[in-house]
Amino acid sequence: MSGQRRRPATRVLRSTLASLSRLDPDGLVPLYHRIKEDLTLQIRSGAWRPGQEIPSEVELCRHYGVSRGTLRQAIAELVQQGLISRHQGRGSFVSQPKLEGSVLGSYRQYRKEGAPFDVYAQVLRCERRPMPGEVRRILGTAEDEEVYEVERIRFVQGTPVSLQTSFIAARLCPGLETRDLSGAHLYDVLQREYGTVFLRAEEFVEPALADEYVAEQLQIAVSSPLFLVERHSHTFDDRVGEFRRAHVRGDLYRYRIDLR
Amino acid sequence: MSGQRRRPATRVLRSTLASLSRLDPDGLVPLYHRIKEDLTLQIRSGAWRPGQEIPSEVELCRHYGVSRGTLRQAIAELVQQGLISRHQGRGSFVSQPKLEGSVLGSYRQYRKEGAPFDVYAQVLRCERRPMPGEVRRILGTAEDEEVYEVERIRFVQGTPVSLQTSFIAARLCPGLETRDLSGAHLYDVLQREYGTVFLRAEEFVEPALADEYVAEQLQIAVSSPLFLVERHSHTFDDRVGEFRRAHVRGDLYRYRIDLR
DNA sequence: GAGTGGTCTAGACCACGTT
DNA sequence: ACGTGGTCTAGACCACTCA
Numbered sequence: 001m002s003g004q005r006r007r008p009a010t011r012v013l014r015s016t017l018a019s020l021s022r023l024d025p026d027g028l029v030p031l032y033h034r035i036k037e038d039l040t041l042q043i044r045s046g047a048w049r050p051g052q053e054i055p056s057e058v059e060l061c062r063h064y065g066v067s068r069g070t071l072r073q074a075i076a077e078l079v080q081q082g083l084i085s086r087h088q089g090r091g092s093f094v095s096q097p098k099l100e101g102s103v104l105g106s107y108r109q110y111r112k113e114g115a116p117f118d119v120y121a122q123v124l125r126c127e128r129r130p131m132p133g134e135v136r137r138i139l140g141t142a143e144d145e146e147v148y149e150v151e152r153i154r155f156v157q158g159t160p161v162s163l164q165t166s167f168i169a170a171r172l173c174p175g176l177e178t179r180d181l182s183g184a185h186l187y188d189v190l191q192r193e194y195g196t197v198f199l200r201a202e203e204f205v206e207p208a209l210a211d212e213y214v215a216e217q218l219q220i221a222v223s224s225p226l227f228l229v230e231r232h233s234h235t236f237d238d239r240v241g242e243f244r245r246a247h248v249r250g251d252l253y254r255y256r257i258d259l260r
Numbered sequence: 261m262s263g264q265r266r267r268p269a270t271r272v273l274r275s276t277l278a279s280l281s282r283l284d285p286d287g288l289v290p291l292y293h294r295i296k297e298d299l300t301l302q303i304r305s306g307a308w309r310p311g312q313e314i315p316s317e318v319e320l321c322r323h324y325g326v327s328r329g330t331l332r333q334a335i336a337e338l339v340q341q342g343l344i345s346r347h348q349g350r351g352s353f354v355s356q357p358k359l360e361g362s363v364l365g366s367y368r369q370y371r372k373e374g375a376p377f378d379v380y381a382q383v384l385r386c387e388r389r390p391m392p393g394e395v396r397r398i399l400g401t402a403e404d405e406e407v408y409e410v411e412r413i414r415f416v417q418g419t420p421v422s423l424q425t426s427f428i429a430a431r432l433c434p435g436l437e438t439r440d441l442s443g444a445h446l447y448d449v450l451q452r453e454y455g456t457v458f459l460r461a462e463e464f465v466e467p468a469l470a471d472e473y474v475a476e477q478l479q480i481a482v483s484s485p486l487f488l489v490e491r492h493s494h495t496f497d498d499r500v501g502e503f504r505r506a507h508v509r510g511d512l513y514r515y516r517i518d519l520r
Numbered sequence: 521g522a523g524t525g526g527t528c529t530a531g532a533c534c535a536c537g538t539t
Numbered sequence: 540a541c542g543t544g545g546t547c548t549a550g551a552c553c554a555c556t557c558a
Binding site: 069080081082083097199200201202203204205206207208209223225226227231250253254255256257258259260 | 329340341342343357459460461462463464465466467468469483485486487491510513514515516517518519520
């Protein structure tokens with residue numbers, strides 16, 4: 001049946017969406033804003049998963065009891081924020097966050113339009129261990145909680161481009177050491193194997209020099225210029241689920257930033 | 261008279277705004293999009309200057325012969341792009357671009373909430389000269405055109421934080437060598453003295469090491485990690501009017517990037 | 521053909537800032 | 540009091556996708 005692919009979203013809607021009167025029984029907050037908050041909650045809470053279709057505009061209008069213009073204003077801002085994508089004639093969907101894709105603004109070389117990259121990772125380490133104090137401050141979890149520490153070298157077309165160490169809360173990925181982590185993106189494994197999805201991340205970038213270990217792994221000279229990139233990735237509930245530190249070759253990558 | 265402050269915008273409107281029928285005599289381009297393009301043109305062409313008030317929504321509706329909803333959709337996207345800012349009860353204004361402000365995402369130190377920074381620049385060089393070939397490729401101007409080359413050290417609270425060399429097309433700032441360039445932002449001088457405004461810029465960032473010269477100027481050790489930041493700043497007509505190369509101390513700054 | 525999102529209209533009332 | 544932008548409605552027609 002064709003209905004089966006569309007109805008689920010509707011059922012989710014009925015059961016978990018708040019009614020507007022309950023959201024803020026006519027305070028000063030604009031309608032469209034309250035709706036936006038409620039829709040955001042559906043996504044952040046995990047009730048609506050990435051890729052899933054959300055109810056149509058008309059359905060949502062009926063549910064909230066607002067006009068289409070108001071509803072579209074709410075949706076528009078979510079689209080703007082990248083949480084939702086719309087397709088004329090098809091429907092609206094929760095966006096698939098692609099954190100990996102936007103790590104670095106542009107490649108200096110290795111840029112072949114249209115040609116799919118040959119990208120993979122060599123796993124140096126993957127072990128479950130108690131959480132280092134430094135990491136605990138960032139992940140902000142219980143004292144006795146454990147993490148997986150994963151160290152990988154990323155290769156693009158045979159060339160090592162970055163050396164990354166990730167700390168991932170063990171509750172998000174029990175048994176990670178038994179999984180194949182040589183794919184391009186750790187996030188793919190976490191989503192496929194555990195349903196763990198990261199919605200957003202903060203990245204902090206600074207320049208650094210290659211020490212002996214990093215230089216050897218990345219096959220560059222000691223003291224070569226590198227990007228040191230630290231990343232905090234947030235799960236549904238906005239907690240930090242992964243802390244990552246990466247050394248990225250400065251001779252191969254550069255950031256592009258557009259200012260207005 | 262109070263009218264004098266508001267009318268000019270209207271007069272500009274009448275004289276330079278295109279009529280919709282002339283923009284694209286009903287092709288497939290949505291109305292709001294054509295309006296957006298036309299408004300953008302007013303700003304890019306310099307007819308509407310930064311800070312200036314633009315005609316009210318009702319006036320623009322009358323001019324274009326569209327409903328308020330449609331017009332607001334056009335304006336909304338310009339606000340989103342940062343070209344226009346709106347203020348309830350006051351009006352809508354062409355944004356003041358502040359390229360300097362967003363150079364680096366965040367400070368590692370020197371961050372004192374609310375306290376105004378003590379920021380100034382020491383001018384090492386400011387001379388008019390023929391354009392180097394490398395720069396001509398970027399500025400894309402006539403072969404015999406000249407540039408000003410300005411080299412400055414930026415200080416924040418007495419500490420040197422970056423060493424910058426700017427190449428600015430001489431047509432944009434004749435007599436620049438006689439001006440005081442010790443203020444925080446070159447862009448302020450160019451706007452105040454010549455009415456030259458940069459609307460947007462691209463920045464390319466890579467990690468680098470301090471050579472002897474840079475190390476001495478920035479009072480750091482040779483081979484300290486630096487950001488090397490190249491910037492192309494675009495004027496009204498979207499031509500590149502300034503090419504800048506800056507070395508920024510990596511121990512004081514880092515970029516913050518938000519990913520979704 | 522039925523359902524989706526995309527565009528557009530013509531009204532209304534409100535919140536805010538200026539005069 | 541007046542003019543600005545902010546919110547909201549109830550309709551209409553269109554472009555696109557999919558069955």
